[in-house]
Amino acid sequence: MSDQPNQKLHDVGGWLYSDIVKDHFFNPRNILIDEEGYEAHGIGVVGSPACGDMMAVWIKVDLDTQKISECKWRTFGCASAIASTSMMSTMATENGGMTLVQAKRLSPEAIIDRLGGLPDRKYHCSVLGHQALREAVMDYEETN
Numbered sequence: 001m002s003d004q005p006n007q008k009l010h011d012v013g014g015w016l017y018s019d020i021v022k023d024h025f026f027n028p029r030n031i032l033i034d035e036e037g038y039e040a041h042g043i044g045v046v047g048s049p050a051c052g053d054m055m056a057v058w059i060k061v062d063l064d065t066q067k068i069s070e071c072k073w074r075t076f077g078c079a080s081a082i083a084s085t086s087m088m089s090t091m092a093t094e095n096g097g098m099t100l101v102q103a104k105r106l107s108p109e110a111i112i113d114r115l116g117g118l119p120d121r122k123y124h125c126s127v128l129g130h131q132a133l134r135e136a137v138m139d140y141e142e143t144n
């Protein structure tokens, strides 16, 4: 295992997971367990045609700054989807939160980069969270 967090582990074509991926899988950030009492400003739900897994993202937006203040999620996806979405939710809300434009532009590559890489065949898992975030932002924009 590399001690360089930004090494592209997916470039080696194997099944290695970075320590950052493992951390976000075993300690996922911002999971929403029970959405009953959670009043989201925008909701996005997507499924992966590659594996049939579902991803839901709930966001809250700071109405003054129009930045994402909370980003919650839940998935039936695999370990890579969990780690990727945990990182996505961290990136969306860190440093005062992303603007709506930044959130819609967040790419799977940027998430994978922050994770220190993902195996090539796990790329589609990182797409789920990013797509659901974009759907949630568009849901917010349509209703506000």
Ligand code: FES
Residues within 6 Å of the ligand: 048, 050, 051, 052, 053, 077, 078, 079, 080, 081, 124, 125, 128
């Ligand atoms: S294999 Fe389906 S989300 Fe990873």
